[in-house]
Amino acid sequence: WTSAALEFPTALLLDQYVSENWRENYVLTTIWNEAILDTLAKRPHFILLSIDAPISVRWQRFRERCAQENKEAPALDDFVLRNDEHLYDPLSSLATLSSRAQIRILNPTTTIPQLQASLDALNLLDPARMRPTWDQYFMQLADLAARRSNCMRRQVGCVLVRGKRVISTGYNGTPRNVTNCNEGGCARCNTSKGGGTGLSTCLCLHAEENALLEAGRERVGDGAVLYCNTCPCLTCSVKIVQVGITEVVFSQSYHMDTQSAKIFQEAGVHLRQYAPPREGLVNLCDLGIAKSDQA
Incomplete structure (x- = not known):
């Protein structure tokens, strides 16, 4: 749970800091087990998001990254095996963590600006996500x-x-x-x-x-x-x-x-x-802004 400015040795210390500064918005990207999630999820100002993409899209992105770094890209079947290990390893519980997310984002977008515009349209900071209207x-x-x-x-x-x-x-x-x-x-x-x-x-x-x-x-x-x-x-x-x-x-x-x-x-x-804030599985391409790598 690090950023350019903040780093905490335990989830409890992170929870204490954020609870004391709850009027600020923070993004945490390193939740790797349910113990950490349970510590944070008890707070009313916490929202869990999971972000995923079709495996073919992620494979293509990884190949492009390998090319930029002059590394050999894995074959698709090897990439799928690594994906399964990452997602379903009992020690990481990533699949279980994702299933608990209030918002599960499917991101087949092609550029960072598209991703940012789609997230803006989703309005993740809507106060109704924390306390119902x-x-x-x-x-x-x-x-x-x-x-x-x-x-x-x-x-x-x-x-x-x-x-x-x-x-x-x-x-x-x-x-x-x-x-x-x-x-x-x-x-x-x-x-x-x-x-x-x-x-x-x-x-x-x-x-x-x-x-x-x-x-x-x-x-x-x-x-x-x-x-x-x-x-x-x-x-x-x-x-x-x-x-x-x-x-x-x-x-x-x-x-x-x-x-x-x-x-x-x-x-x-x-x-x-009445239309509530969108939750559950949200395909960013459905918001009418982003285009898919699979288009």
């Missing part, structure tokens, strides 16, 4: 509620909020005391009917319906916001308008989006789509 917080609660869904067609979660306080939550599935949808309780959902068809025979309550029923009109009050991981359907949109919701925030589109948006617009309900 209110939108991110409530949408993650909606995603968590969706995991309780028993519907066979899709998992939908909903959170009703007023004054940044949760009023109620809901998820889709069959009513109380009725066999769960995923146990055969709803015949319509357990068939291959297309989306939007056979809804009159569906026994599953929607996540928005459950949240509205749980809250009731009096608890919803004025200025309530509905967060849902999927854009409400037309039927739910009418009910949302009726109980006095003033804003609807969703993350995933649905095939009735246009119809629902029309209802909300006419009723004066603000509808917007």
Whole structure:
């Protein structure tokens, strides 16, 4: 864990220094085992990134480096063997470390300026990566509620909020005391009917319906916001308008989006789509700036 200015003999001393100077940004490139990672990852101001590229791209880059240094480049099969040793050696645990990264960057870019521009577009310093915004917080609660869904067609979660306080939550599935949808309780959902068809025979309550029923009109009050991981359907949109919701925030589109948006617009309900900071596997070429060596 060295840089041009800083060097620490242990991860604990590094952690202590950064914790005392947490308003500054630091980059650490030498994390070689989980013990070091565990020491650093307990801090709320730490983000783990892994950076990789297709093995053919890395082989080509290594050949070019060898040529610049007047060294003989290894054959591809030898390079692959060295790669596997580096990645899967039990002592290094590099594959395990990479699997724990919040952001896994795939870098097939051709130049350093392309790489830098792509990283700027990714906005790694977005404060929401450290502490969720209110939108991110409530949408993650909606995603968590969706995991309780028993519907066979899709998992939908909903959170009703007023004054940044949760009023109620809901998820889709069959009513109380009725066999769960995923146990055969709803015949319509357990068939291959297309989306939007056979809804009159569906026994599953929607996540928005459950949240509205749980809250009731009096608890919803004025200025309530509905967060849902999927854009409400037309039927739910009418009910949302009726109980006095003033804003609807969703993350995933649905095939009735246009119809629902029309209802909300006419009723004066603000509808917007939420997009969180990109995490997981990110191909820098998908950001529209970089070009791939494989193009």
